[in-house]
Amino acid sequence: MPGPASDSTDDAGGMPIPSQLPRAGEAHLWRLDLEVEPEELERCRGLLTDQELQRASRFRFDRHRRRFTVRRAQLRRLLASYLGIEPRAVSFRAGEREKPYLAAHHTRDLPEPLQFNLSDCRDVAFVGVKVGLELGVDVEIVRPMPDALSISRSFFAKEEQEVLAAASPAETDATFFRCWTRKEAYIKAIGEGLAVPLDSFTVSMGRHEPARFLGFRGLPGEERHWTLKHVEPEPHIFVAVAARQPDLAIQRFNAPPFPSEPPSVNLPPMETR
Template sequence: MRNEMRRVERLWRGTCRVSRIVIDATRNSPGVCRLTTDCEPDWSFQNGAVHVMVRRLPTTGEAVRAASALLSGVERQRANRFAFDRDRHRFIVARALLRRLLGARLGTRPEAVELVYGPHGKPALAPRHAPADLRFNLSHSEDLAAYAFAHGREIGVDVEAVRSMCDADAIAARFFSARENQTYLSLDSRDRPRGFFHCWTRKEAFIKALGDGLSCPLDRFDVSLAPGEPARILRLARAPGDGRRWRMESFAPAAGFVAALVAEDS
């Protein structure tokens, strides 16, 4: 196990080529993003900041073997459901790096971190871990992963590689709200791929923050998506008794990618 831990530490340090993004998502903040070169989050979460760590996912045989040793049985079962080796390996490494981060915060070995899952699959720390109010979320697309951490507030993050898709219009018609689809179709053809993924990541980050998964009707809320328009929730049909307020931010984690973060106001 000691050799595995050394391999994992090399794996982690080898991914520190993409900067840490610190997003101040407090109610009275303009939501400024700034870049640093740290390999670890600032766990103090000063001024209510939400920390987003962005990492490349190495999928060499050594990296996957080292990462797989850290996963739980549930995670391995989930990994085995992927049809393609590439997707399975990225999932394994992404989850191992999450465990590396959480283990560093908790002062425990990555493989000893116990995760529990909400009704719709949102991961959280088991109650036995302290601090119990640490919230996190993760997303990956191709070889890029994003990890979001916050103190005492629900968060969701989503990242996607921007690309042209032959069925984008059909997907937008099915999953975007009427308002979003109208805005999307009004975009110049050159702007549509980025507009599509701005909308997709913002909606995905929001339902991940809610913890509702795909059980949340996607036409229950509208998000902005036009080029140059700030990321925000334009309309939200609240569930009875839900008075929570949300902040939404978009950022470019790497060339050719877009990402969105949604955080509950503190």
């Protein structure tokens, strides 16, 4: 049951394999599946730097270690494909609030920087990639949220609290997560994380409404500069993508498992659903 709002993306099925960067006005959205066979996990470990392996080792639970290892290796592999280099050669730099970016030397020769953002929830992650200004991605698995209304009273804008309070009991969790993912995608796009008050801007959240920003406190008209997209790859997985660029289109892909041979610089096949 793809929800109505998921129609707001362009499904890439049937199109030729992209061998180049996203075009202007387009973002690529990659799905990564994080639970893999032990041999594949080993191949993923082989792509990580010592620092990343140390970070993996600091997770308390094995599943968190595994999922970090796979998402970081897949992220390296994807970005390496776009840049035409080996995954281990990808270097990152961190923004003020730890948002990862590609190191400047990777994009020095491109007309505009290559941007990405990753989000994970349990065994799935999504990576958005575009050229130009930054983007933010958030994924959540829709699940029962008995505290949805009280969380909304602490974090959401007044109008959003009202929409949530008016939702039918059957719709409350989905309405909450539509709002939450959209807000997180915005704060991740600007790289500020939870330092941004979540009630300083409002988003659409109704089941039949397209995803969009409704307003930003103190910034009249700012919403016209942004695109907000809602993607439902499965009925219980909500993904939001935000970018300060009007009319951004999304193309969706599935990252395939790691091959046993060294990763190729050609991008893997597209999702066909």
